[in-house]
């Protein structure tokens with residue numbers, strides 16, 4: 027009785043098992059060939075063409091309809107006001123744990139959305155760039171808390187989004203390097219009135235004020251989103267993906283003398299395994315449980331992954 031009741035309990039989401047979701051692609055043509063897809067591959071695993079066809083194409087069709095509807099709404103407002111305001115990008119937020127596949131998801135969606143004629147220019151920004159530089163994190167004694175809410179300059183992120191949403195011709199975003207493990211002061215991303223901006227990061231659906239100033243935050247990052255996605259998977263899979271990626275990086279990027287983790291390139295497999303598991307447990311899993319997972323229900327769409335990054339279920343918020 028108990029379990030039946032919880033199954034029928036109210037949920038703000040419509041839940042689509044993979045089998046149902048894949049039919050929602052309707053007649054959307056497959057716009058990527060194998061070589062274009064190769065450019066999207068993550069660091070150590072391959073995104074399958076089936077996954078793109080069955081999961082990400084229906085998603086791009088849905089997003090295309092939503093973006094089109096919003097563009098029409100702007101046209102209606104402009105017609106009413108009798109003037110043509112500046113171009114205002116549609117903003118999509120993508121949230122989820124470290125190593126769950128946010129940036130891979132973001133890059134697939136970017137590639138698919140940029141093939142639609144009414145929104146060809148799609149920019150991708152990651153909130154990594156809004157982390158405080160290592161020197162500042164050290165000054166605050168929180169270098170071991172990278173990725174936690176207090177490690178981001180949320181005020182700067184909100185200013186960035188406000189500028190993008192106000193239609194400024196050029197807005198600058200800072201850049202983070204996973205190689206040097208720090209902000210790169212000499213690099214910038216320029217956002218020049220694209221049709222869509224995808225903002226990807228652990229913290230994009232968070233609402234808690236990270237500073238110690240005691241002042242309540244009244245504007246949240248997600249206030250600027252037109253749509254939001256949470257990428258989820260059971261923690262045991264995400265941990266494995268984190269460890270797998272750590273091993274791959276050890277054989278590739280960590281070999282570079284400029285890499286912050288260069289010292290890890292000479293470890294044995296077992297030692298590397300242990301270090302990756304320790305970092306996962308002490309930092310990333312804690313952050314997932316305390317600060318990221320609690321934001322899941324704020325997303326408009328949830329991609330629920332299983333083993334091998336296969337999306338098993340898609341949940342869409344009823345409007």
Ligand SMILES: Nc1ncnc2c1ncn2[C@@H]1O[C@H](COP(=O)(O)OP(=O)(O)OP(=O)(O)O)[C@@H](O)[C@H]1O
Nearest residue numbers: 068069070071072073124125126127128129130335
């Ligand atoms: N759809 C997918 N199919 C196969 N492998 C994937 C997929 N998405 C991600 N991966 C792999 O999972 C790992 C993590 O992916 P990714 O770097 O995109 O995660 P992330 O959430 O952006 O991580 P971080 O927050 O640390 O930047 C990578 O090794 C990537 O190759």
Ligand SMILES: CC(C)(CO)[C@@H](O)C(=O)NCCC(=O)O
Nearest residue numbers: 124154172173174228305309310
């Ligand atoms: C930069 C973040 C916070 C998010 O991408 C993450 O990749 C990170 O560096 N976390 C800190 C612990 C670690 O090195 O995995």
